[in-house]
Amino acid sequence: MRLFSRLLLWLFASLLSLGLVGLIAAAVAFAILSPGLPSVDTLRDVRLQVPLRVVTREGALIAEYGEQRRIPLEADALPPQLVQAFLAAEDDRFFDHPGVDYQGIARAVRHLLLTGEKGPGGSTITMQLARNFFLTRDQTFHRKAQEILLALQIERALSKQEILELYLNKIYLGQRAYGVGAAAQIYYGKGVDDLDLAQIAMIAGLPKAPSAYNPIANPRRAEIRRAYVLGRMLAEGYITAEQHAEAVDAPLTAQVHASSVEVSAPYVAEMVRQTMVAQYGEDEAYSGGYVVRTTIDGRMQRAADQALRDGLRAYDHRRGYRGPEAQVALTGDEASEDWEALLADYPRFGGLEAALVLAVDDDAQRARVWVRRHGEMELPFEAMAWARPYLRRTARGPAPEKVSDVLSVGDIIRVDRAAEVPQLAAVPAVEGALVAMDPENGALLALSGGFDYFRSSFNRAVQSRRQPGSAFKPFIYSAALAKGYSPASMLSDTPIVMHDESLETSWRPSNYSGRVYGPTRLREALVHSRNLASIRLLRNLGIEDTLGYLDALGFDTRRMPSGLSLALGSAEMTPLDLTAGYALFANGGFRVMPHFIDRVESAEGEVLFQARPPVACVECSQLQVQTDLQEETGGVNLRPVAESVMPATDAFLMTNIMQDVIQRGTGRAAARLGRSDLAGKTGTTNDGRDAWFVGYNSRIVAGAWVGFDNNDQLGPRETGGSTALPIWTDFMEQALNGVPEAPPRQPEGLVTVRIDPEDGRRVRAGEGRSMFELFREDNLPDVTPRGGGSGAGSREQDIF
Known part of the structure; x- marks a missing residue:
């Protein structure tokens, strides 16, 4: 009995000694490792890398940028079964261990002692979290010791629910998916709440080896996992057991789902991307989780893309x-x-x-083709x-x-499957652009910079400077007004000949029709686009004075020619520049600034930037608008008034004339x-290299x-009216569908007067041929013609 007592005492002393040695060893290890460990307090303020999202003004996704696809979810949004x-x-x-599962570690140690190899069983979710945030994936004892110490610290700093939330949002799950929210979208095109049990189990099996058990790359191994x-x-x-049996037998349904782009506007998306990178830097812009709400209207953007593509294809035909x-x-x-491989680069x-054309049958009058990713058709x-x-x-052939x-057999062609047949x-080899904006505040509603962004990312709407031709004449x-x-x-x-001694040549401009029309009222000259x-x-206005006027309107006159060709639109500008200029006529003479970002939000939903564009307001002063808005917004002035650079009377007169352009002109x-x-x-343009149409209503x-990117000529009978106008008309038909007519409101200071259409003089009712014309009250025509070149109803002097 005494021997047994001594044996128990020796065993207790040995265990106590071993424990003491272990505690000393642990203390030494902690003292050595802890100074090099990062602070787990940073996990409280952790910022997950979330891609940049670009959306329409309605919130529909346009584009997403970022290497790591992630949809962060809060703990209460995680389905219990997941x-x-x-x-x-x-x-x-x-939920039972303090961050380190000592039973699991014991199993791992036993496996190591028995086999001499590292084995499974030692890593907890908390340890994985420590590794994912702070450590490398190196399989070393030093790294494992750091992982254990960090896991213990994490458990003291965070609750179990907080740890789970971080883990399930951080873990890499293959296919660039980080976190369960992104994995659900990428593999199944669903939110986590819509996953079934088989899909949940598939995602839960990925952390161990995202590549090996990936259902896209290795479906068989994924099914086993x-x-x-x-x-x-x-x-x-x-x-x-019933749920288990049903899920085990369920078919694999995973496939790659790209981010669900709801509105295709890649030219706009690229404009936003460049702006965000310039503002925040590339790393921060792509990973900060910013949401950029643009001014783009999804319905109008679709209409713009379709109208432009249809118009360019019609020209090509x-x-x-x-x-x-x-x-x-x-x-x-x-x-x-093999056919798919041949088409892979198209x-x-x-x-x-x-x-790919597989067969041609002239007897049956049909061809058999293989369409990329769609299969065979006739x-x-x-x-x-x-x-x-x-x-x-x-010229064309027969x-x-x-x-x-x-x-011919072997031709690689294009097929339009959207047509009924x-x-x-x-x-098309030709290119184009279409821009639409709100004339009240300059917000871009739609922008298409070419036939297809992925064929050419050059954004012709904002980068291509072209001559506007007669579309510049309204300015x-x-x-003149x-x-x-x-x-x-x-x-x-009448004919004009201008001599240029430096070039030893003469400039002989002409009208598009080749005819001359003699004395012409200003309205008719613009309606029918008379060049001469x-x-x-x-020439009568003076080039310098006119350039000064154009500068006040907001045009970059430094790029404009200082010769008479300016009257024919020889200045180069982008489609956006010209369209913004026309907003002056639509809004009553106010200079508004084009913009495409409405607001920028942080990943947490905080508004970091909110556009406050100046707005056109014909009927009120800036002070009145500010006062009204202060009452509506609690003292915050959200909408400053834009600068008035053209009298409302002149803007209305120009609109009235350009309404005639549509009703009976070019x-x-x-x-x-x-409407x-x-x-x-x-x-x-005179040499037929550019075709334009710019038009508007008050909304x-x-x-x-x-035009061609290489500035080639468009060809005979390709004009603004035949080539660009159909694109504009198709777009406006969709953009204004269901929108009531909104005629411009006539401002004060205008009156209607009866005139002689032949010479513009004022006449009385019943005095020969007459018509009505609009005038400013301070600029009424004389009853009889008077000399001079600037007055209303006057006949210009022959100055050439």
Whole structure:
């Protein structure tokens, strides 16, 4: 008995000694390792990397930028079954241990002693969190010791729920998905609340090895891992046997779901991206979780893209088919995989799919084609009857009579599958842009910078400086109104010859029609876009004075020519510049600043930037508007008034004249919209390299431009009215669908007077031919013509 007591005492002393040694060793390890450990207090203020999101003004997603895809979720937004799946798979004693599972570590040590190899069983969710935030993934004892110490500190600093929330938002789950929110979206296109049990188990099985168990890359191994997780959930009592059996047998439904872009506006998205990178730096912009709400209207953006693409394709059809994009030799032994491989380098552009011609049958008048990612289909001859071959800018070949006149086996072509019957198509060589904005405050409503951003990221709406041609004339004519001209002032539309001694040549401008029209009222000269009358008008106004007037309107006159060609629109500007200029006429003469970002929010929803653009207000002073808004917003002035740079009377007169452009002038094709509140102007450069139409009502101002990037000529009969106006009209038809007419309100100071249409003089009722014309009250025409070149109703002097 005494021997047994001595043995127990020796055993107790040995254990106490070992414990003391262990405590000393732990204390020494802590003393050595702890100075190099990061502070876990930073986890309280941790900022997860969340991508930059760009949305429309309605909140629809336009684009997302960032390497790490993450959708942060708060603890109460995590479905209980999802949490249970991760606990079963990764740490079933999570709520029982202090951050380190000593039973698991004991199993890992025993495995190491028995096999000499590192094994599983030692890592908890808290330890994984420590590793993911603070440590590397190196498999070393030193790193494991640091991990244990950090896990213990984390458990003292954070609650279990806080640890779970951080872990499930931080963990990498493959396919650039960080956190369960992103994984649910990327693998299944769902939110976490919509996942079924099989999908939950699949995601919960990924942390162990995201690449090895990835259901996209390794579906078989992923299925085995899913079964393991489901088995663990059954063993822990989280699911029933019936639920387990059903989920184990469920098919794999994972596939890559890109961020669900709801409105395609890549040119706008790139403008936002560049702005955010300039403001916050690249790393912060891409990972700070910012949400940029743009001014873009989703419905109008879709209409703009479609109208521009349809218009560019219509031009391309008129000029002729330029042939296949490539030609490959086929042996006849290829399979569908080979056809897909041949088309791999031809992505979808502008809704047009690449296709490979497999067979041509002239007897049946059809071709058999393989469409990239869509499979085999037939194209009837009717689908290609339009394809007269392009010969040169001014000529096309004969109309095709059979399929082989257009297609050959091995051709790589384009197909429009959106048509009721699939059509042969072509990616147009010509380019264009369309811009729409709110004339009240300058907010961009839609912007399309080309046929397809992924074919060419060059944003023609804001980067391409082109000559506006006659679309610039309204600004010359508004300068005339400021100088005392009226819509009834007489201009001389007669031949002009300008000699340039330095070039030893002469400039002989002409009207588009080649005719001259003699004395012409100012209204008619603009409605019918008379070049000769416009040049004479600018000469009378004075080039320097006119440039000063244009500078006050907001144009960059440093880039403008100081010659008479300015009257014909030889100044170069972007579609956005010109469209913003027309906003002056639409809003009553106020200079508004184009902008495309409405506000910027932080990842937490805090508003970091809110646009406060100056707004047009014809009927009130700035002080009145500020006072009214202070009452509405609790003393915060949100909407300063824009600068008035044109009298409201002049803006209204110009709008009235440009309404005639649509009703009976060069823009009359827009009359098909059946609206009386539209005004605008066509533009075509003299050498036919640019075609424009800019038009508006009081709610929307929009500009369309068409041209070649290399500045080639568009070809015969390609004008602003025939090439750009259809794009504008198609867009406005959709943009104004369901919107009541909004005619401009006539400001005070204008009166209607009866005039003689031949000479613009004022006449009495019943005195020969007469018509009504609008005038400023201080600028009424004389009853009889008077000399001089600036007064209303006057006839210009012949100054050349």
